[in-house]
Amino acid sequence: MxxxxxxxxxxxxxxxxxxxxxxxxxxxxxxxxxxxxxxxxxxxxxxxxxxxxxxxxxxxxxxxxxxxxxxxxPVAKTEGDGEGDSDAQPKLxxxxxxxxxxxxxxxxxxxxxxxxxxxxxxxxxxxxxxxxxxxxxxxxxxxxxxxxxxxxxxxxxxxxxxxxxxxxxxxxxxxxxxxxxxxxxxxxxxxxxxxxxxxxxxxxxxxxxxxxxxxxxxxGDADDFSIAREKLIELFDNDEFWFDMSAKCISCGTCTYLCPTCYCFNITDETAGKSGKRIRTWDTCMSNMFTMEASGHNPRTSKANRLKNRVGHKFSYYPSLHDKVIACCGCGRCIKSCPAAVDIREIVKSAQEYEDVNE
Ligand code: SF4
Ligand code: SF4
Known part of the structure; x- marks a missing residue:
């Protein structure tokens, strides 16, 4: 410096x-x-x-x-008739x-x-x-x-x-x-x-x-999240764990909107007459509509699946793709402003400490 x-x-x-x-x-x-x-x-x-x-x-x-x-x-005019060429395709x-x-x-x-x-x-x-x-x-x-x-x-x-x-x-x-x-x-x-x-x-x-x-x-002492990548993958199909972790969540999306590292977006075309604009807007994976497909199928209908995606993305999938860098900067906004007191640190720690009693 x-x-x-x-x-x-x-x-x-x-x-x-x-x-x-x-x-x-x-x-x-x-x-x-x-x-x-x-x-x-x-x-x-x-x-x-x-x-x-x-x-x-x-x-x-x-x-x-x-x-x-x-x-x-404007559609090109045909020579002589003064009218638009009816076969011409409108261009943007x-x-x-x-x-x-x-x-x-x-x-x-x-x-x-x-x-x-x-x-x-x-x-x-x-x-x-x-x-x-x-x-x-x-x-x-x-x-x-x-x-x-x-x-x-x-x-x-x-x-x-x-x-x-x-x-x-x-x-x-x-x-x-x-x-x-x-x-x-x-x-x-x-x-x-x-x-x-x-x-x-x-x-x-x-x-x-x-x-x-x-x-x-x-x-204070830093938490060690180094085994979160593997543990979150191990727990991917553990519905009971994710239903438990997401029980309090009300799917409001506050956590993602305040987060400095959430980067998902939606694209919309807005038109007025013959002109318009294409806009990009923040989206939230905590919304039921985030994964709604045009067919009507939705692969993430439960809030448990959505919370699993959010936590898994930040502490497992993203680090696996990006040199183990965690996609969270620890600002705590999602914890402080969550109306249901969901704490992402506690979820990751619970995943890391999880032991399957049936094994
Ligand atoms: S802020 Fe809390 S209640 Fe709202 S979606 Fe996020 S975890 Fe769920
Ligand atoms: S603590 Fe992490 S996940 Fe929560 S808002 Fe901050 S950067 Fe995002």
Whole structure:
């Protein structure tokens, strides 16, 4: 990492306003009881101490985005009669709408910024290049705030992250007395820290280290999820286990919508007259409709099967395909906001500890 700089508390707003030159700046703001990312406005209720309720994934993977627009081209006229050629097939004119907007997410948590690395393994491969995700990811910078006070629902250290993890961030800010120690993670991050509002933070390095050390202590011992891949496969056909684990679930989908690593979507064409647009929208595997086929057949009718898919995907199927990387960054949003108190950590631990009494 680069040299340490210091951003005083009173310089945070001027720094954010400086970022806004040429970029949209998303910041966490209070709305009711929730903390939501919104474009920065002078009168917004900025909240930098609480973990945002939603993840910042909307910045790189919007909940709804237009992939292209289309309209029916005029049918060519036949020479002489002034009428359209009745045999001609109508043609569609397509216009792709690639993302170009430059964005900075200020005040994400390290786990939220890490989420896009899970997307990259799926949306930017040798065979698949998703220009919408890649475009937004490359146009979006993350200025993340390290976690000084993790919550009881946090478990980033159990899934490869940490309170000052820099994966996916361009700048990391560590809260210390009077402000933040700022370090650039990428070249773009270093450019952001060129601001005159920052001073040298060399003398604050020890304090910043102590903050992260304290945070690690508060997180406690990391859980070992290394045998989850095999155990979840072993339990694939154990209906009793999954009915038990999903008994409380009400299939609301909150867990997937708040998750920084859930990347499923649906595609819809919306038309008005002879024109329209193709839109992509977040989808949730916790919905009964997610796997509904056109024939009417649905391979996942029970919530037990749907929860098995969600947990199995994150802790078994995805890691098996992607160098054992778990598709969860331990942010705990799905635990904290689940109306039925379903805890993904407990499900994985139960799977790992499961012993078949009939064997
Ligand atoms: S948030 Fe909880 S109740 Fe809602 S779908 Fe997820 S696990 Fe089920
Ligand atoms: S599964 Fe839960 S804890 Fe893991 S990244 Fe998603 S919301 Fe966070």
């Amino acid at each position: 680069s040299e340490k700089k210091f951003l005083k508390n009173e310089s945070v707003i001027p720094f954010i306003e400086g970022l806004a030159g040429g970029r949209k700046v998303l910041v966490p703001v209070c709305e009711g009881d929730a903390v939501i990312y919104r474009p920065y406005r002078k009168d917004c209720r900025l909240e930098l101490t609480r973990m945002p309720t939603i993840s910042p994934k909307d910045a790189t993977f919007p909940r709804t985005e237009t992939l292209m627009t289309f309209k029916q081209a 004119e397509l216009t792709e709408t690639l993302p170009e907007e430059k964005v900075v997410v200020f005040g994400s948590r390290p786990c939220g910024a890490r989420g896009k690395s899970i997307f990259t393994r799926v949306y930017e491969t040798e065979d698949v290049k998703d220009p919408y995700f890649i475009g937004r990811r490359d146009n979006t910078l993350f200025v993340s705030i390290a976690c000084a006070a993790p919550e009881t629902t946090c478990f980033c250290t159990s899934v490869g992250g940490g309170p000052a993890d820099t994966t996916g961030s361009d700048v990391i800010l560590i809260p210390v007395d009077g402000g933040y120690v700022a370090e650039a993670v990428t070249e773009h991050g270093a450019e952001l820290l060129q601001s005159d509002l920052l001073t040298s933070g060399a003398d604050k390095a020890g304090e910043a280290e102590a903050v992260i050390q304290k945070s690690m202590e508060l997180l």
